[in-house]
Structures are given as structure tokens and as C-alpha cells.
Amino acid sequence: MSVIKTPNKPRIAVHKFSSCDGCQLALLNLGEPLLTLAELVEIIHFAEAGPVEPDAEIDIAFVEGSITTPDEKERIQRVRANSRYLITIGACATAGGLQALRNNANASDWMAAVYPSPEFIDTLSTSTAIAEHVRVDFELWGCPINSQQIVAVVRALLFGVTPVKENDSLCMECKRQGNVCVLVTQQQACMGPVTQTGCGALCPSFGRDCYGCYGPKENANADSLSQRFQGFGLMPKEIARRFLLINNHAPAFAEAGQKAIEAEHD
Ligand code: SF4
Ligand code: SF4
Ligand code: SF4
Numbered sequence: 001m002s003v004i005k006t007p008n009k010p011r012i013a014v015h016k017f018s019s020c021d022g023c024q025l026a027l028l029n030l031g032e033p034l035l036t037l038a039e040l041v042e043i044i045h046f047a048e049a050g051p052v053e054p055d056a057e058i059d060i061a062f063v064e065g066s067i068t069t070p071d072e073k074e075r076i077q078r079v080r081a082n083s084r085y086l087i088t089i090g091a092c093a094t095a096g097g098l099q100a101l102r103n104n105a106n107a108s109d110w111m112a113a114v115y116p117s118p119e120f121i122d123t124l125s126t127s128t129a130i131a132e133h134v135r136v137d138f139e140l141w142g143c144p145i146n147s148q149q150i151v152a153v154v155r156a157l158l159f160g161v162t163p164v165k166e167n168d169s170l171c172m173e174c175k176r177q178g179n180v181c182v183l184v185t186q187q188q189a190c191m192g193p194v195t196q197t198g199c200g201a202l203c204p205s206f207g208r209d210c211y212g213c214y215g216p217k218e219n220a221n222a223d224s225l226s227q228r229f230q231g232f233g234l235m236p237k238e239i240a241r242r243f244l245l246i247n248n249h250a251p252a253f254a255e256a257g258q259k260a261i262e263a264e265h266d
Contacts, residue, residue, distance in 0.1 A: 011041070012041045013079075017064065017076065017092070023089045023145045027089075088129070088140065091246045091247050094139045095246075104248075140153065146200070167217065170193075170217070182204055183209070193224075213246045236260045240261050
């Protein structure tokens with residue numbers, strides 16, 4: 001990535017696709033740092049915060065949400081064409097989100113079961129990550145993201161430094177904080193060993209297991225963790241649920257979940 005050189009402040013947009021808005025809220029919840037950010041950049045489009053100019057040309061586009069409707073499939077192409085850098089924020093945008101559970105089911109059957117008039121719903125049969133449709137320059141994981149990550153990415157781009165991708169497992173962060181391991185001491189099915197860092201080891205810090213909302217770490221050994229869960233007495237279906245949750249469409253978790261489902265039928 002190159003430094004952003006512009007006589008004016010860099011222009012930023014925050015776009016929403018299929019999502020719960022939680023990652024945008026995480027950005028709004030920044031508080032004082034958001035005011036500092038607003039001094040460094042010009043926020044052109046951020047419907048949740050006020051400015052609306054979705055088709056403007058901008059320097060950095062933050063994209064929340066997955067591609068779940070025909071309209072979104074077209075709109076993401078326009079966002080890409082108008083943006084110098086495109087950065088996905090959150091599990092929905094980076095891995096399809098919870099709604100990607102539909103990828104392993106029949107979406108039409110579900111709609112017919114839930115809605116009285118499903119014929120009025122215009123949707124795709126899948127929910128997919130932004131990177132499956134356009135080039136993505138950087139990904140921020142989490143459900144929701146840690147808002148400090150956005151500030152760090154913007155700072156890096158403003159100073160011409162490539163944003164740092166965190167590759168550690170959550171366990172590394174958890175250990176650095178001196179937490180008592182809930183997997184070892186309480187046999188809780190903690191996803192920390194296969195989950196990437198970034199949240200500050202939030203859940204184990206409060207004595208509960210991680211459920212993998214930051215997505216798979218690099219070279220995650222999901223087979224080994226599945227065996228450990230089996231040793232705790234978890235049934236294949238329960239193991240599948242651990243992996244097929246918020247980041248169910250991320251390849252490492254999808255594969256581990258699928259293996260557990262197959263074991264259930266053996
Ligand atoms: S990643 Fe989570 S918090 Fe963010 S938009 Fe998706 S569901 Fe909401
Ligand atoms: S509690 Fe979870 S994240 Fe923390 S060290 Fe144990 S397994 Fe890893
Ligand atoms: S500990 Fe795990 S589930 Fe909890 S916020 Fe962090 S990544 Fe998400």
C-alpha cells in the first residue's frame with residue numbers, strides 16, 4: 001500500500017451491506033478518538049452517522065456486511081470502482097457472517113417457513129464475503145470489530161505504512177494478560193487456540209470460553225482442537241456448532257465443522 005498524498009484531507013466512506021450495524025456502532029462508540037479521526041479525514045459517506053453520498057469517489061472505503069441480495073452484488077462493484085482502498089470490517093464482510101449459515105441450507109425452504117409471503121423477498125441463495133466479489137486491500141475481523149483497529153488502519157495509511165495484520169492466536173494474547181486458562185482448568189470448549197487475536201482476549205478475561213468471533217488464525221490446527229473437545233465429552237454435533245457459528249464460511253472453520261458433521265453420520 002502506498003502513502004495517501006492529497007492536497008485535501010483523505011476522503012473516507014463507510015458502506016453497509018447485509019449486517020446488523022454493530023461494526024458501524026463500534027466505530028461510532030470510539031468517542032473522543034472519533035473526533036480526532038474526523039480532524040484527520042473527511043467523512044463523505046457514513047449513513048449511520050449522517051453524511052450520505054454513496055457514489056462519491058473516495059480514498060478509503062470501509063465495508064460492513066456480506067453480499068446477500070442481487071442489489072448488493074451490483075453495488076459492491078460500484079463501491080470498488082470509486083475507492084482507492086477497500087477495507088472490510090467485521091465477520092459479515094470478511095467471512096459472510098452468521099447469515100452464511102444459509103450456504104449449507106435451502107434458503108427458499110427457510111423463507112417459506114419464516115415469512116407468510118416469501119415471494120416479495122429478493123435475495124440470493126448464499127451470503128458471501130466481500131472478497132468473493134471484488135479485490136479487498138485489508139480485512140478487519142471480529143463481531144463486532146475492535147474500533148481501535150480502524151483508527152490504526154487509517155493512521156497507517158495516512159503515514160504510508162502497510163497496516164499490520166495480526167497473526168497470533170488468541171491464546172497468545174490471553175497468556176500475555178495472565179488469564180487462567182478456562183480450557184485447561186475448567187474444560188470449557190474455548191476456541192482460543194484456533195482464533196486470531198485482536199479483541200484483547202475479552203471472553204477469557206471474564207472467565208468464559210472464546211467462541212471464535214475473530215475468525216481463524218493463520219495455520220489453525222482445528223483437527224487437534226476438535227479432538228480435545230471430543231475428549232471433554234462434546235458430541236460431533238456440538239463440536240460442529242463451535243466451528244459453524246459467526247465465521248462458519250471461513251475455510252478453516254467450515255472444513256472443521258463439516259468434518260464434525262460427517263463424524264455425526266458415521
Ligand atoms: S460482524 Fe457482527 S457486529 Fe459486525 S455487522 Fe456483522 S453481525 Fe454485526
Ligand atoms: S482460555 Fe482460551 S484463549 Fe485463553 S489460553 Fe486458554 S484456550 Fe487459549
Ligand atoms: S474472546 Fe473470542 S469470542 Fe470473545 S470477543 Fe474475543 S474472539 Fe470474540
